[in-house]
Amino acid sequence: MLPAAVRPPDGEVITAALATGTRVAGVLVPTRLTPDAMPTLWSALEVWELHPMLGEHGMAELVDQWRAVMGRLRTAPDSSCLVTWPSRDVGAARVFLDHGLVPLSTLAIRTGAPLLPSPGALKVRRAALRDLDTLLPLALAELEYSAMVGGTVLRPGAEQVKRAALARHLDQGDPIWIGERDGIAVAMAECWYNESITGSWSETRLRHGLWGYVNSFSVAPSFRGAGVGRELVSVVHREFAAAGTDGTFLYFNPPNPLSTVFWARQGYRPLWTIWEIRPASALR
Numbered sequence: 001m002l003p004a005a006v007r008p009p010d011g012e013v014i015t016a017a018l019a020t021g022t023r024v025a026g027v028l029v030p031t032r033l034t035p036d037a038m039p040t041l042w043s044a045l046e047v048w049e050l051h052p053m054l055g056e057h058g059m060a061e062l063v064d065q066w067r068a069v070m071g072r073l074r075t076a077p078d079s080s081c082l083v084t085w086p087s088r089d090v091g092a093a094r095v096f097l098d099h100g101l102v103p104l105s106t107l108a109i110r111t112g113a114p115l116l117p118s119p120g121a122l123k124v125r126r127a128a129l130r131d132l133d134t135l136l137p138l139a140l141a142e143l144e145y146s147a148m149v150g151g152t153v154l155r156p157g158a159e160q161v162k163r164a165a166l167a168r169h170l171d172q173g174d175p176i177w178i179g180e181r182d183g184i185a186v187a188m189a190e191c192w193y194n195e196s197i198t199g200s201w202s203e204t205r206l207r208h209g210l211w212g213y214v215n216s217f218s219v220a221p222s223f224r225g226a227g228v229g230r231e232l233v234s235v236v237h238r239e240f241a242a243a244g245t246d247g248t249f250l251y252f253n254p255p256n257p258l259s260t261v262f263w264a265r266q267g268y269r270p271l272w273t274i275w276e277i278r279p280a281s282a283l284r
């Protein structure tokens with residue numbers, strides 16, 4: 001299910017020699033976020049991302065060199081080293097663990113899984129801009145939970161950043177659904193479409209095609225574990241399928257005890273694992 005490899009972005013090239021005499025390389029790309037940027041919800045403010053360029057061998061040697069390069073840099077306290085790699089390449093996983101990187105997030109996809117019926121009392125409807133104040137507490141409940149089990153950072157401005165992002169997506173008509181029980185909003189799914197085409201960001205992660213993306217999925221704390229999430233996501237999958245998508249994708253945090261089992265049950269499989277260490281100076 002991996003897409004074809006594409007050229008890495010511009011950055012500092014790191015090389016390493018293997019015992020066989022061949023060389024491998026990677027590109028190191030630093031990114032600094034402004035405080036109002038949406039990725040501040042889940043990312044360190046300064047990210048040092050390695051884009052490895054190698055085949056079957058050489059990850060150990062390359063990460064050793066990455067470590068040496070990081071040791072010469074001055075990095076911020078709110079920073080991370082990050083590398084995204086195919087989840088099933090477990091040889092590389094071993095190398096990342098040995099250097100202190102943790103699998104903080106997984107990009108999982110669902111393609112061709114059957115559409116499950118969702119019997120139940122949940123009323124699901126598309127949200128509009130006037131629902132912003134209803135959606136926000138549900139979105140923040142998800143952030144609060146994810147901050148305990150993953151990369152999410154509850155910064156002082158998180159609520160404003162989330163509110164602005166939700167408003168933007170509602171305003172441009174992206175699919176956001178609310179699940180209601182007895183007229184009370186108990187769940188939300190903030191989604192949008194993503195087209196993986198030549199030159200797009202998503203072609204580095206997903207095969208070309210039209211994808212449904214589940215950005216934020218939240219069930220109110222006292223309603224969790226009672227089938228609400230299952231009912232809501234079955235509507236999301238049906239609507240995305242009806243719109244002609246080739247599949248859906250999302251991120252979850254491997255240490256999240258609720259979402260890991262939930263998404264696996266809903267037909268999602270790990271494709272890419274995002275390995276991180278915070279702060280960047282902790283890479284060993």
Ligand SMILES: CC(C)(COP(=O)(O)OP(=O)(O)OC[C@H]1O[C@@H](n2cnc3c(N)ncnc32)[C@H](O)[C@@H]1OP(=O)(O)O)[C@@H](O)C(=O)NCCC(=O)NCCS
Nearest residue numbers: 145217218219224225226227228229230252258259261262
């Ligand atoms: C993850 C979440 C959206 C799931 O929604 P939910 O309504 O709690 O899930 P459901 O009750 O529909 O459970 C569906 C399946 O998940 C599994 N599951 C749910 N809660 C579980 C738990 N506490 N332990 C083990 N398995 C669990 C069950 O296998 C269940 O299958 P079943 O219905 O056949 O028994 C919800 O728990 C939540 O909002 N969690 C906090 C925020 C979060 O993690 N969001 C997702 C970020 S990616």
